[in-house]
Amino acid sequence: MASTSPALAPATSNDPLEPALLIEGAQTDASLNDSLFGHVWALPGKGWWGLFGIALMGLTLLLVGLTYTLYKGIGAWGNNIPVGWAFGIINFVWWIGIGHAGTLISAILLLLQQKWRTSINRFAEAMTLFAVICALIFPLIHTGRPWFAAYWLLPYPSVNGIWPQFKSPLVWDVFAVSTYFTISLLFWFLGLIPDLASLRDSSKSPTKRMIYGIFAMGWRGSGRHWAEYKWSYLLLAGLSTPLVLSVHTIVSFYFAVSVLPGWHTTVFPPYFVAGAVFSGFAMVLTWMVPARHFLGLKHVVTMKHLENMNKVILATGLMVTYGYVMEHFIAWYSGNPYEFAMFFKVRQRGPFAPVYWLMIFCNVVVPQIFWSKKARTSLPIMWIAAILVNVGMWCERFNIIVTALHRDFLPSKWEIYAPTWVDWSIYLGTIGLFSTLFLLFLKFVPAVAATEVKELRHEIAHHAEGGEAHG
Amino acid sequence: MSSAPVPPVRPRVSLPLIEEARADTEVKSREVRRYWRSIAEKEGSPSLRAAAAREFPAGASELPEPNRRGFMQLLGSSAALTGMAACHQPQQQAVPFVRRPPEVTPGLSLHFATGYSLEGFSTGLLVESHEGRPTKVEGNPEHRDSLGASRAFEQALLLGLYDDDRAKQISYKGEPIAWRRFLAEVALLASKHAADGGARLRFLSDPTASPLLGELRTRLLAKFPNARFVSYSPVACDGSADGLAAAFGRAVEARHDLTRASVILSLDSDLLGDGPEQLRLARQFAAQRVPGPGMNRLYVVEPTLSVTGMSADHRIRMRAGDVAPFAQALAAELGGRGGFSQLASLGGAGPAASGVDARLVRAVAADLAKNRGRSLVVAGRRQPAAVHALAAALNAALDNVGVTVSYAAPLLLDARAGAAPIARLAQEIAANQVDTLVITARNPVYTAPADLKLDRLLSRVPTTIYHALYQDETSPACGFFIPAAHPFESWGDGRATDGTITITQPLIAPLWGGVTDIEVLAAFLGEGDRGAHRVLRDSWQAKLGSVPGATGGDYDQIWEKWLADGLIVGTETSPLGDLSLDFGAVGRELSAFNAAAPRGAGFELVFAPDYKVFDGRFANASWLQELPDPVTKVTWDNAALMSPATAKALGVEVERDGDKLSIVAIEYRDRRIQAPALIVPGHADECITLPLGYGREGSEQVGRGVGFNAGALRTSEAPWFDRGAQVSLATGMHLFGITQNHWSDEGRDPAMEVALTDFQNEHSPFHERIEERRGSLPTIHAPVDYSKQQYKWAMAIDLGKCTGCSACVVACQAENNIPVVGPEQVVKGREMQWLRIDRYYSGDIADPEVVIQPVACMHCETAPCEYVCPTNATVHSDEGLNEMVYNRCIGTRYCSNNCPYKVRRFNFLDYTSETPAVRRLGMNPEVTVRSRGIMEKCTYCVQRIEKKRIDTRIEGRAIQDGELLTACQQGCPSGAIVFGNLNDPQSRVTKLHADARRYDLLHELGTRPRTAYLARVRNPNPELAKS
Amino acid sequence: MSQGQPGQAPGHGHGPGSGFRPRRFVLGQFTDSDALLVATRKMRELGHKQLDTHTPYPVHGIEAALGLGRAKIPTIVLMGAIAGACIAYSMIYYMNVFDFPINVANRPQHSPPSMLPITFELAILLGGSSAFFGLFMLLKLPEPYHPVFEARSFARASIDGFFLSVEVPAGTDPADVAVDMRGFGSTEVQVIEESER
DSSP: OOOOOHHHHHGGSTTTTTTTSSSSOOHHHHHHHHHHHHHHHSSSOHHHHHHHHHHHHHHHHHHHHHHHHHHHGGGGGGOSOOOSSSHHHHHHHHHHHHHHHHHHIIHHEEEHHHHGGGGHHHHHHHHHHHHHHHHHHHHHHHHSSSSHHHTTTTTTTOOSSSOOOTTHHHHHHHHHHHHHHHHHHHHHHHHHHHHHHHHHHOSSSHHHHHHHHHHTTTTTHHHHHHHHHHHHHHHHHHHHHHHHHHEEEEEEHHHHHHOTTOOOTTTHHHHHHHHHHHHHHHHHHHHHHHHHHHTTTTTTSHHHHHHHHHHHHHHHHHHHHHHHHHHHHHHHOOOHHHHHHIIIIIIHHHHTHHHHHHIIIIIIIGGGGGGSHHTTOOEEEHHHHHHHHHHHHHHHHHIIIIIIHHSOGGGGOOOOOOOHHHHHHHHHHHHHHHHHHHHHHHHHOOSSHHHHHHHHHHHHHHHHTTTTTTT | OSOOOEEEEEOSOOOOOOHHGGGGGGHHHHHHHSOOOSSHHHOOOOOHHHHHHHHHOOOTTTTTHHHHHHHHHHHHHHHHHHHGGGSSSSSGGGGOSSSSTTTTTOOOOEEEEEEEETTEEEEEEEEEEETTTEEEEEEOOTTTTTOOOOOOOHHHHHHHOOOOSSSSOEEEEEEOOOOOHHHHHHHHHHHHHHHHHTTTEEEEEOOOOHHHHHHHHHHHHHHHHTTEEEEEETTTOOHHHHHHHHSSSSOOOEEOOOOSSEEEEEESOOOTSSSSTTTHHHHHHHOOOOSTTOOOOEEEEESSSSSHHOOOOOOEEEEEEGGGHHHHHHHHHHSSSTOHHHHHGGGGGGGHHOOOOHHHHHHHHHHHHHTSSSEEEEEEETHHHHHHHHHHHHHHHTOOBBBEEEEOOOSSSSSSSSSHHHHHHHHHHHHTSSSEEEEEESHHHSSSOOOGGGHHTTTSSSSEEESSSSSSSSGOOOOOOEEEEGGGGEEEEEEEEOOOOEEESSSOTTOOOOOHHHHHHHTTTTTTSOHHHHHHHHHHEEEEGTTTTOSSSHHHHHHHHHHHTTEEETTTOOOOOOOOOOOOHHHHHHHHHHHOOOOOOOOEEEEEEEETBBTTTTTOOHHHSOOOTTTOOEOOOOEEEEEEEEEEEEEEOOEGGGGGEOOOEEEEETTEEEEEEOTTTTOTEEEEEEESSSBBBOTTTTTTTTTGGGGGOOSSSOOSEEEEEEEEEEEEEEEESOOOOOOOOOOOOSSOOOEEEHHHTTSSSSHHHHTTTTTTOOOOOOOOOOSSSSOOOOEEEEEETTOOHHHHHHHHHHTTTTTOOOOHHHHEEEEOOEEOOOEEEESSSSSSSSEEEEEEOOOOOOOHHHHTTTTTTEEEEETTOEEOOOOGGOOOOOHHHHOOOOOOOOSSOOTTOOOOHHHTTTTHHHHHHOOOOEEOOSSSSSSHHHHHHHHHHHHHOOOOOTTTOHHHHHTTTTTTTTEEEOOOOOOOOHHHHHSTEEETTTGGGGOOSSSEEEEEEEEOOOHHHHH | OOTTTHHHHHGSSSSSSSSSOOEEEEEEEEESSSHHHHHHHHHHTOOOOOOOEEEEETTTTTTHHHOOOSSSSSHHHHHHHHHHHHHHHHIIIIIIIEEEEEETTTTOSSSSSHHHHHHHHHHHHHHHHHHHHHHHTTTTTOOOOOOGGGGGGGGGGTOOEEEEEEEEOOOOHHHHHHHHHHHTTTTEEEEEEOOOO
16 A cells, blocks of 8 residues: 555654654554554453453442432531531542543644644543543532532522522533533544544444444545544634633632632642643553553554653643642741641641641652653553552642641631541542443544544655655 | 310310410400510510500411411320320310410410429529410520520420420339329328328428428428428539538528629639529629729639639639638638638638648738628539538628628528438438338439439338439339429429529420329329319419518409519518628538548549539430530530549540540449540649539430439539549540530630730730721722611620520520531531530640630621522622521532631531421421521521511511510520611610720631620739739 | 536435436545645646545645635634623623622622633633534534445545545536546546435
8 A cells, every 4th residue: 555664764763753653663554543443343351341340340339329428418428517528529629630631632732733642632532521520420419409409500590580699619610611521522522533434434344334334424534524624623622722721720719719728829720720730641641551551552652652741740740849839838928827827737737637748749759750761761650650640639639628628717616527438439439430431432432543643644654755745 | 164174175285375265354364464475575565565466467377377286186196195194184274276365376476484493493484485385495584593594404495395205104113004093092192101190201302492392391291290301402502501501500591692793702613604593693793794993803713614714814723622721721811811800710721731822812812802892702512511601701701791692591491402311311211211202303313322322222112102204213213103294384383592483384285294293292182183273373372461562452363463474573582681600600610621521642523513414304405415515515425524634644545636535434432433534624633523414324315325424423421522533544435526626726816805904005915906806908899888778787795794604505506496416416527506605725724714705607798608609599688697598508518618707507417307296396487497408507596587577567666776686695694695786876786896895706808797706804813913 | 517416416315206316426546645636636627626535534735636715614613602702791790780689798790700710611612512513514414325435445535545536517427537537546446326215
């Protein structure tokens, strides 16, 4: 067929983008097609079934937790007065944050024309979707009367004869998160269509052909279509970029608009976003490292991709650290006794000090190892670091929410907080749900955007040939 | 229709009403009104009465129709349940509810005056009643021991009335029997005992001053001259009785009056938080707490921190056993001065020897001497006769008699009701000298000193008749069991501490056919079936001549008037004038005491009546169980209270942010109990305080198994305190439901206080500090203008007056149908009381100063809770109330998170749906019962505001200042809480908001709270303050 | 194109016997994108209308080769976004300021800062949705059947095949078109006829 190995051979040269490292070995469109769809056509192996079983167990845990909560009420959790919010909102913020990496990789890196995004964006976008699904459980279930919360926040003429109170960040968030989920879904599906078409066309069995055909919506790679399609995709990316920034900004408003010491902080929006990307990339790595191995994607998800992601983690980690520093500095500089007590007494020496110090270790200390290339390129190190970062970010949310609440203005109403088994089962349950969805995704949809990789391969080939034919 | 013995179709809702409706004397019943629609109406403006007769607010009449039906059915069935027992009820009281009596308007509540007798003295009450169901207890403003206020105990009577655990069946050795059968048995017994003049007949009762019981007693003694009556109360104040008897050579009772007391010295006396006089004393004390020349000064000498101790200007902690030496040192010091020579002889060894801080004694003595004739020395119920005698001597020497303290002939039928009398009874039983024992005292087996082993002794008495509300620890040991009628179901009378006769009238027919003690005693006179009402009414008719101002006129009318007032005006007994204190006798008493007093080593055990369950009689009132202790803030528990140093020495461990403490083993006279330790700053060292009334094992489901029974260590020789206990660390920890673990205010100074001198000095930093905490802050948005409104509701809380007694908390709980959540939930931090009382320690934690601050919703004008609510469930009213709209709430709890005062409460679980049907009768029909998953908080008693608004609109006038009281305000004995209209320049709340001591809590947040605080001004002795 | 086309195009929607005139296509496959680009340009220069290419991924410069105008999507998205913003702001204003104003924590009824987040989010939501659904309306997708699918080898169009299709106007012989296409280096040319269904 068309341009083959020789095209790639010289590509290892002095190109600053080091494109060769983005796709390893001699590849053709066909070979890419086979290798990238291989895991879709192959029957699930023992490993997959094992993981899927574990994930389902997690899912059951979630269902048990939710059912019990609905049956008993929020009292089934550890929450109290003053700690009105705990695991529910912690997990919500944590999951939403994780979601952000997906949109960021696929949107922002697209706008910045970062070629290395192509092999990982599909993967990351899927992760976004599933993370947001997990997150969406909490705003609903954490309310005292979810059967009303489900629709009373929407602006419709309700029996109460009254409208939502649009000054509340909770209402802002209803719009933000639902928008975020919708746009991410559309963006993901749009990018998926050409691949679905090639799945349709390369599938052997008529049933699969039929199913993928339905989802491909009759895509035929028409040049006229591509012309509009590219714009649509680009614009969705363009819209997702401010969206992803706004969503976590609004989540941070939960806290920033309040009056509580430790919540009422203007640095929250930027550092929540940074933290979100930070945790998101960590989560991508956590899944990508094993996945590229088991799905045979090493040739498209190369060490360069992983290293770049580690660089991002380092960068965002530094931003998060800056956020911490500023919080503490302002707490001291403002001379506000409540703020000072929160940041320098309660969090560092209070009952939840271990969580605080674990957060500092995971989010501030751990990322620093990525200054060394050795660490950036060592699979075990980056994998453990990624997991630690996820732990750290969860601790950060715990710190912001529970620690700030349990000791606020009046010492008379300071209370200790202790989560219950229901709290834990719901939290672990969402991880189960996430894994379940992810494993299904890996089974039915190409984990890498084949079309884009082919396009990339094509471009590289042309670079190699000095293809300034089309400037 | 009354005379005909018709079977009880349905008991009438409220007995007094029946007497009314009798013979259609509607005219009469209108001119002789003994039911009020409100206290204002009780004061009785004619226009009001007319209005009440003329017109009722729309919708008032249809609303409660089903309520009444359901209630009638329930009464019917419960009457059927109690079967035969029902037929003892006087027949004429059982008339069907065919015609609505003129005074009952469905939807409008009535207030009935009655009384409740604790420790023998009766406190006047007004009980609100909806369609015949008592729903709220208030104090009787005209009653001298209430002055309109009430203790947490009285508030909680409501729960006792509707308590499903109450005994419901007359029985003999567990077999149900009929009242008639019982009467027959008693008749037999009576005739048997008549033979030897009742030599082997004994009556054991609570201490009482009831004239009727007194009369029955005399009649019984006439019939059985050799019978004996014994009073017993586990918290009786015998020390006072003995001491005063010794000092004056005759039995007298002390009456205290703080209105003119400039310096008060409490010798281990909790005068503001305990005892029958507490409500009045708290009011009088608070009245003198306004900064200025007349401000009083309170010294408290006590082993454990008490309500009085928290209000003290100087608190001197010492073991209960060291109080006597201190008092003697004080006498010696005073004796050394001119004009007090008669005290010199009482001084004993003097300060040096008794190891008391001489400087302290000198200062107190100087202060007392300086305020000669305007001071008061009070000894507490724990203290022995000697100390009471000495206190009397000090008062006499200080010329306080007749000013701050006076002595009157005893009102109690038995001056002594402590360990001695019951010990003697026990001896008689042991010696088989008792054939029949009639127990109307509450649960003696549980309360009696453990060394008497009363439970075993009772089984040796051939016939025991036990009359009680519950099947408790005592009932198994007794033969006959008679379910008692609740005070709100009973006729009776009593006396206030000043002797005023208080009539107790029932508000509802006995729910489970309870019987009054009057009927039980009358049974021995063969009048058991006359019914308490007749017995009482006739006895007073006979005594009519002796009652001042009651001569002549129609007895019916006089009787109605008494019932309406709840008391008989002008029946107080005057103090004895011809008393002379025998200092020599006091000296002898003291030396005898000094000779006997054990100076033993080892820990000192101190027993204390509990602020919540008293001596255990309120153990089944869940409101009280869940009420945070005024001092320790412990709920659903008692503990071995000890000082930080003692705890350290014992190696007591504290975990879980102060919720979890080690359990200690206490051994005393080879009795041994295990009790969880609790650290109380300001407690005396090497001393353990054990609150009584817990560890109950009766049939009371609520109180059963809560805490430990401190009584197990009580002996008849040392019922109150003694040294020589071994305390050691036991294994295990105990998890407390403590609502406030944190002692310090972290220097945030939420509850401001200042010394009088600093307050009077303009340049003191205090004024700077308080100025920062009031006035307007810069704001972006123009504040909403409420001045156009007719009303602008606000509250002011005077920290100087608040004693922390916590009556307001229970009053609020009763008024607003606040659920009880149980110990586990409290441990989790989910208590529901809308009003909490914060307590902060400052200074040396071994001997701290305490400041108290009631905190409920502040009704901020810029409420942080409001703008974060997504569903508009909490918004502002035109009059500036921060309103909580339950049916819009979805329970995000965001409002609570954003509330800087943390006064919002959340229904984490379904706390209400399992309320027993009978308990629901007592719910306030004007307040929504909240469901699971929604937020709630203080509403400034909005239902009271609206009710008053309706009433005044009917009369076409505005709400006057002072006629609208919130529940907490009405319950408060010291008048610390004031609620009113800021748009009325003359209202008290307006004036208080302009007071020099006014400040806003967390003012710097710009929430503009409607509740303002008045800083507490202390009045320390300058000589002591110097150091 | 000839006038007949539009008139006939709807015809193929009708059932049998409605004078169904199948559309005819000439489909040529090319070795790679460059060959395709060249061929497309040349075919257009020859005056062939109704050209279309089918490639597994967007080929750079194909718009020019096909002579397409500016994309329409951006305008649609812009309008969607503006609509979203307006709807959001006016909705909040109506609900909290006009229809049911309440004193909430002394805040002004109309406070733009608190209205911005939702305004922004709704703008994104409607903008994004119009980018997605607008595209599908524009491209007339989903379109399960298209004559080019008739070609066996067309399956490769989504994998690694590069195709040029010409819809043959009525009265023109597909063979001529096929000849031209071969002339421009198509490895394999076939004539497809829309099948009736």
